[in-house]
Amino acid sequence: MSRPEPVTSPPRALIVVLAFAGITVSLQQTFVIPLLPRLPALLHATPDTASWAVTATLVAGAVSIPIVGRLADMWGKRRVLLFCLTFLAAGSAVVALSTSLGWFVTGRAVQGTAAGVVSLGISILRDHLPPHRLASAASVMSTSLGVGASLGIPLSALLAQHTGWRVLFWTAGGLAVVAGALVLLVVPRTERPAGGRFDPLGALLLSGALVCLFLAVSRGGAQGWPGGLVLGSFAGAAALLVLFGAWELRTPQPLVDLRVSRRPQVLLTNTASLVFGFAMLTNALVFTQLVQMPVAAGYGFGESMLVAGLLQAPGGMCMVAMSPVSARLTVHFGPKTPLVVGALVLAGSYGFAALLHTELWQLLLCTVLVGSGIGLAYGAMPSLIMSAVPAGQTAAANGLNNLCRSLGTSAAGAVTGLLLAATTTTVSGHVVPDPTAITTVLVIGAAAALLASVIAAFLPRSRPAATADLPSALRHEPSTA
Template sequence: MQTMVVPALPDLRQQFGVSTTAVSWVLSAFLLTSAVATGVLGRLGDMFGRRRLLLASLAIFAVGTLLAALSTSIGTLIAARAIQGVGSATFPLAFGIVRDQFPRERVPVAIGLISSTFGIGFAAGLVVPGLIVDALSWQWIFWVGLAVILAALVAVWVFIPESAVRSPGRIDWAGAVLLGGGLVALLLAISEGRTWGWGSAGTLGLLGGAVALLVAFVLVESRLDRPLIDVALLRRRAVLTSHAAALIVGFGMYGAFTMVPALVETPTTAGYGFGASVTEAGLFMVPMAITMLFASPLAGRLGARTGFKLPLVLACVVGAAGFVLFAAAHDHEWTIYLGAAVLGVGVGFAFAALANLVVNAVDARQTGEATGVNTIMRTVGGTLGAQIAATIVASHQVTGLPVPAEVGYTQAFVMSAAAMGVAALAALAGPGHLLGGDRA
């Protein structure tokens, strides 16, 4: 649901008669609220029960999706997407449920399988909507999504028992407001920086406000006995390096998610690209989804034997290789498919390794908040990476044509490859040996 609106944005802009900047909020509103909700709902799941919060999360998601399907104005649709974002914090809750319900030896593979669904869903969200919009209308994107969400809600109700594992406490409203305000300001500055100008008063003001709010959040949380998010966890080397790696991996990987479809849709008259339709562009990402399906569980099995430092380092190296392939050889369709497949292995390994590293480094009662923060770091990194990649591409234009020059894409892919290399260094800085297991 995060990406399903992307192929429909041109249709939405035309139907509602709004600018490109206005319609981009259909995507940004979801991103902003999901980043905040991920950390908050993850912690609430630790406090009140993960099954209960997962049901509540899916119910909110369903309400937002229904409202989106019924929207008759851009304002209503943006509000609906914001509600959807609040209900999208499923991954931290799911990781906690797996840890509570599965035998210890099966947890790494299960977390790896769940992690793979992120990339699979991301790729599906770029392929399926083109078919839906062509055959029906953009509203059906949300009707189809609503059916899947309701099916998931029923499945959770029937098949998942509630866990007795709790981290008692009270709702830290001050922390929630400070964290939410800081993340919204940060992501808004990143999302709009390219449009407003990175040195504009609005962008700099939001960045300054974000820093002030997040510093205040850390100070407040460090003085509470039972905070919303235990910042003391960052003193654990495994947690700190995993969050740093998640930030940098997110920065690098979103370059492919956003740049590859744009590259292949470029008309061949520009001297590169394949003139692909929106649906065809989504198909270029299918190999990534397929390899992720197998790579994430494989990373779980490998990590269970060697520790998850090795899968994370391998993830970064393989991911860098995928971006190098994109940068060096994107003039044939088969090289794009191959690059996507290679990158899928890297991303699949990364998602599984990061989740397992964090889960192994914290107490079971802190699974939701710790994995929630890791997801936030990946989201912030991804937002920043996507915007910087788009800025690099947009800074190079083909003379006489309204399309970017090929060199812009090459530079953006090189940047992503470099980011994955830096992420490998962050992974190597984590505790333990590559073949010797993990220590907190």
């Protein structure tokens, strides 16, 4: 087992630096959204091919998360964290200098390889913080993913409106450099990493399966779900996942320890995370379009992308505000409670929005409630994972949980896009989603959040986080030998 160095920097500084790194990475996932309508003209591409600016990042992130988690457990988490931030800075520079869609998409893919930073940060916190501080610190780190995504849209819209689009990516690269420098100064290195062998065949099989799955989900809405490419990708993903599972159960040092992953607490947490990830993105996908729809439609607000982005900012602030609340609930009642409560808050907010979304204050209230629900639930997920896996597998296990959330949000994007495009109406020459489609998406989001709460309710009873993360707790786990 690896031996972490004692923390020489104040614990608060360690938490702040890692959370800053997490926000920096999550910002780049939404930085490109305001540019999507302009990309075809800027890079001489079609709207369909320009959508690869988002798809490439999702695919690269999905492939890299489990690999980064395993390498971190083998080589040291600080070292791999620095590699991720380096790739983020390099990818941002490639995008900022690009003059064609090919280079733009390549840079976005390189940026996506940094997606594992949040799960790495949570693992580092487990290594270096005392148990009584771990629940609150992990909660802050986990919610940094949602905070960055919420703040990315208004920040990028503001920069794109008042500066050139390349400034967006120079800013992302600069933030990555600053985060890397702070990591070097504050985050202690691991004296003796756990080592072990990397599983190249497992990485190849899982990467192939995730590429096929993300391509099917992301392209289904654009090219049609019954299309040959989409169905073939789904079939390829299923076949590769079966081969991956068979191999991982046979190899002595797997990329993902499926024996640990199928423990009830880990399995149910990851399943709830996938469904919750689907639900959490509904707010941004629907409200961003609704705010910008023409007033003549009778249900649009005719506002700019900047206003639509600013509407998401209070949700990000609520995530930050609810992070310590999630930690307190975890300490006193166990991490299951804030996950269930957060999912129920999310379900209630979408139910409210499905009934009332004709005034901006109603959308704002829903955004605040959604951010609060995400803050509660996101803060609990790392504690559920860490209290159920050995310390030497923390990075890989948190990476898998992060991957499940990413799969959920990607599925939400595809399904929402399909539903909003399937039922449209024309207003003043603009094709906009029908109000029935908007209500349907919100109801589906509420149902997904409710399902996540039901799944979380079946989680085994666990001790409060103040004691669950003590090393002695691992002695009560079943042997994984």
